[in-house]
Each structure stands twice: as C-alpha cells, then as structure tokens.
Amino acid sequence: MRALIAAATGLAVALALVLTITAIGAPPGETSPEPLLTTVPKHP
Amino acid sequence: MRRKAGLVLLAFAVFCAAMSPLLRWYAFPRLAKIPPSQYQEAVLEAKNPTLIDYGTMKAKKVPKVTIVQTLKGNVEASEKIEKSADRDVVVWDALSYVQDSEGKMVSKIPERYIFDAHSQEPVHATGEMVDGDPVKRQGIEFKWPFLTEKRDYEYFDAQARVTRPIHYKGTQNFRGVDVYYFEQTIPWTKVPFPKTMPVKGITPESLAKTGTTRWYTTVRKFWVDPTTGAPVYGEEIQKNELRGGTLLGGRDKVTVFAGHVKMREDYIKHTVDLVKSQRVLVLLLTSYLPWGFLILGALLLALSLWLEARSRGPGAPAPAADNDPEPEPVNA
Structure with a gap:
C-alpha cells in the first residue's frame, strides 16, 4: 500500500509540474522597435 | 529506515x-513555438547578374545585386488574431528590399505572413498579403515545421503567389549541421508588377496599359535543420522577363533580372550559429x-x-x- 502511495505521489508531481510549465508557457515579448531594412547592414 | x-x-x-x-509528447508540442516577437534579417547577394536599366529598357550585366530580407514579428497583430483563431499565432511583417551595386532601389516587396506558432501552418486573417495584394497562402514559407520530415512540403512562392511542392532531395552536412536539402522549381509564370517601381512615373498600371507582362521562373534551394525546421542556408536561381506589349520597342522579351542569389557569408555563419543554439533547446525536450x-x-x-x-x-x-x-x- 505504501509503495502504491509513493508511486502515485511521483506520478502526481510529474503531472503537476508538466501541466504548470506548459500552462505558463513563454512570454510573448514585444514587437521589435527595429525597422524593416531598406539599407544593407554591414554585419548581422 | x-x-x-x-x-x-x-x-x-x-x-x-x-x-x-510527458515532456516528449505533451510538453514539447505545446512549448515548441515561434516567438511572436522575433526579428530577423538576412542579406543575400547575386554576383554579376543581369539587370534591366529602366531608362533604356535594356538588360545589362551589373557587378552585384543585394537583397535585404527582414522578418519582424508583430506581437499586437498576433494577439488580436489569436483571440478569434483560438491558437498561438505569429504575424510576420516581412520586406524584401532589392538594391543594385550603386545602392539604388530595384524593388521592395512587403509581405504579411500569418501562421500557427507551433505547426507553421498558415492562418488566414485580414491583413495577409504580398505587396499589398490580399492572398490566402497554402503551405509553408520561410520556415519548416519543428522536427522536419524527409518528405516534400508545399511551399508558397510570394512572387507568383502560388503554392508548389518543394522536394526533399537528401541529407547533407552543412558546416557541421546535418541538414535536409529541399528544392523547388517554379516554371515560367506570369506575375504582377511590383507596386513600387525603381523609376518615378512608372507604375504597375502604366506598364499594364502598354500590354507588357512580367514573367518569372526560379529554382529555390534550402538547407534546413530538421530539428528546428529553420533554413541554415538558401539559394535561388531566378529569372525575370518583360514580354510583349509596346514597351519593348518590337522586342519579344527583355530580361529584368537573371542571377544566382546566395546568402552573404557573414549571414551564413550567423544563421548557422543561431540554429545550433536553438536546436539544443528543441533537443532538450x-x-x-x-x-x-x-x-x-x-x-x-x-x-x-x-x-x-x-x-x-x-x-x-x-x-x-x-x-x-x-x-x-x-x-x-
């Protein structure tokens, strides 16, 4: 019984962690202030 | 104990x-996405191409033509579309700016490309366009999906506004990265004149009145990192012609541009380094x-x-x- 509880705890923590990470995701950021280029840049 | x-x-x-x-099949498909705020530029060059002189309407060899391609993620536009599309969307405002060896503008083609941030499938929304013309893209453009497969893809050609297969032609090693090589051929196709012409007074409308039409063919080559789906290198063998009408003074056709366009060396290195760093993140998941x-x-x-x-x-x-x-x- 105690082994079952230990396994269920491990599974629950894994599920909670992955669900949280995917729910948070990455921030969208902001539109770059850089313009669309009409000159040739010297370097990247 | x-x-x-x-x-x-x-x-x-x-x-x-x-x-x-969970990481591989639940988290990865949800976390792997193109950030909506991405900004990227690339410089491509054609050495010794043929270019039309609109003053004389004759084609001549020039030392170099440079294409500056900018992609700019429009976060506000993507958030607006996401509300109705109910999925993660990326809006890229792109500009292909072409100039000759003297720095004079040859053409500039703006685009708005809207696509699913995860799958890179096109998303159709108001504002999707090429050079001001509304389009409904099918297939991919600029970037392949994450975990690119060894198969043909449908690729959108912005000049011709058509989607044609881009064929998988094998695996190669490009500067230390194992890449998939893709090739697409667009046969001679009648295409619209660019909205912005290099000579003042010449407009697409005035050209159309002369009965002259513009034709285009290209062989497009991409070396794509299969992990990120990002091209690490690209080339294009392109030909543009004016055909028929009164503008050509009795000639059947005049070359507008003919050249072999390749990515500039410093941008190749920059792109390879960028892709190498990004592929580690994908490989992690x-x-x-x-x-x-x-x-x-x-x-x-x-x-x-x-x-x-x-x-x-x-x-x-x-x-x-x-x-x-x-x-x-x-x-x-």
Missing part, C-alpha cells in the same frame, strides 16, 4: 518515468530530457527494488512494527 529510502526512491523513479513521455529521465527512472527503480529486497532478506533488521516489545506474560 531502508524501507523508507526505498519508497522515496520509488516515488522519484515513477516521477522520472512519467516525465519522460525531444531527446536529452526524455531519455535522461527514462534512464534515471530505471536506475532509481532498480535501486529502490534492491533496497526493498535487502530490507526483506535474511539478516535484515526486523520491521519497525515487529520491534515492539512483546507483552510480558502476566503471572498470577
């Missing part, structure tokens, strides 16, 4: 074993972490079982419950 340690190890083993498939967790889970499970076996073996201390002192017999 040994049994307690075994149970803790078992919990960690199950945690690791569960993390492996698709390979390194899932396999690492699986192996660690198996090791922890083995260790947990070993501890359990030892705790039950001969010579092992009796379980805590058995250590309770036996009740003393009561003597009358």
Whole structure:
C-alpha cells in the first residue's frame, strides 16, 4: 500500500509540474522597435 | 529506515518515468513555438547578374545585386488574431528590399505572413498579403515545421503567389549541421508588377496599359535543420522577363533580372550559429530530457527494488512494527 502511495505521489508531481510549465508557457515579448531594412547592414 | 529510502526512491523513479513521455509528447508540442516577437534579417547577394536599366529598357550585366530580407514579428497583430483563431499565432511583417551595386532601389516587396506558432501552418486573417495584394497562402514559407520530415512540403512562392511542392532531395552536412536539402522549381509564370517601381512615373498600371507582362521562373534551394525546421542556408536561381506589349520597342522579351542569389557569408555563419543554439533547446525536450529521465527512472527503480529486497532478506533488521516489545506474560 505504501509503495502504491509513493508511486502515485511521483506520478502526481510529474503531472503537476508538466501541466504548470506548459500552462505558463513563454512570454510573448514585444514587437521589435527595429525597422524593416531598406539599407544593407554591414554585419548581422 | 531502508524501507523508507526505498519508497522515496520509488516515488522519484515513477516521477522520472512519467516525465519522460510527458515532456516528449505533451510538453514539447505545446512549448515548441515561434516567438511572436522575433526579428530577423538576412542579406543575400547575386554576383554579376543581369539587370534591366529602366531608362533604356535594356538588360545589362551589373557587378552585384543585394537583397535585404527582414522578418519582424508583430506581437499586437498576433494577439488580436489569436483571440478569434483560438491558437498561438505569429504575424510576420516581412520586406524584401532589392538594391543594385550603386545602392539604388530595384524593388521592395512587403509581405504579411500569418501562421500557427507551433505547426507553421498558415492562418488566414485580414491583413495577409504580398505587396499589398490580399492572398490566402497554402503551405509553408520561410520556415519548416519543428522536427522536419524527409518528405516534400508545399511551399508558397510570394512572387507568383502560388503554392508548389518543394522536394526533399537528401541529407547533407552543412558546416557541421546535418541538414535536409529541399528544392523547388517554379516554371515560367506570369506575375504582377511590383507596386513600387525603381523609376518615378512608372507604375504597375502604366506598364499594364502598354500590354507588357512580367514573367518569372526560379529554382529555390534550402538547407534546413530538421530539428528546428529553420533554413541554415538558401539559394535561388531566378529569372525575370518583360514580354510583349509596346514597351519593348518590337522586342519579344527583355530580361529584368537573371542571377544566382546566395546568402552573404557573414549571414551564413550567423544563421548557422543561431540554429545550433536553438536546436539544443528543441533537443532538450525531444531527446536529452526524455531519455535522461527514462534512464534515471530505471536506475532509481532498480535501486529502490534492491533496497526493498535487502530490507526483506535474511539478516535484515526486523520491521519497525515487529520491534515492539512483546507483552510480558502476566503471572498470577
């Protein structure tokens, strides 16, 4: 019984962690202030 | 104590074993996406191409033509579309600016490309356009999906506004990266004149009145990192012609542009370095972490079982419950 509880705890923590990470995701950021280029840049 | 340690190890083993498939098949498809705020530029050059002189309407060899391609993620526009599309959307405002060796503008074609941030499938929304003309793209453009497959894809050609297959032609090693080589041929196709012409007074409308039409063919080559789906290098063998009408003074056709366009060396290096760093992030979720967790889970499970076996073996201390002192017999 105690082994079952230990396994269920491990599974629950894994599920909670992955669900949280995917729910948070990455921030969208902001539109770059850089313009669309009409000159040739010297370097990247 | 040994049994307690075994149970803790078992919990960690199950945690690791569960993390492996969860990361690969649940987290990866949701986390791997193109950021909506991406800004990227690329410079391509055609050495000794043929270019039309609109003053004389004659084609001539020039030392160089440079194409500056900028992609700029429009976060506000993507958030607006996401509300109705109900999925992660990326809006790229792009500009292909072409100039000759003297720095004069040859053409500039703006585009708005809207696509699913995860799959790179096109999303149709107001504002999707090429050079001001509304379009409904099919297939991919600029970037392949994550975990690119060894197969043909449908690729949108912005000049001709058509979608045609881009064929997988094999795997190659490009500067230390194993890449998939794709090639697309667009046969001679009648295409619209660019909205912005290099000579003042000449407009697409005035050209159309002369009966002259513009034709285009290209062989498009991409070397794509299959992990990120990002092209690390690109080339194009392109030809543009004006045909018929009164503009050509009796000639059947005049070359507008003919050249072999290649990415500039410093941008190749920059792109390869960028892709190399990005592919590690994708590999973390698709390979390194899932396999690492699986192996660690198996090791922890083995260790947990070993501890359990030892705790039950001969010579092992009796379980805590058995250590309770036996009740003393009561003597009358």
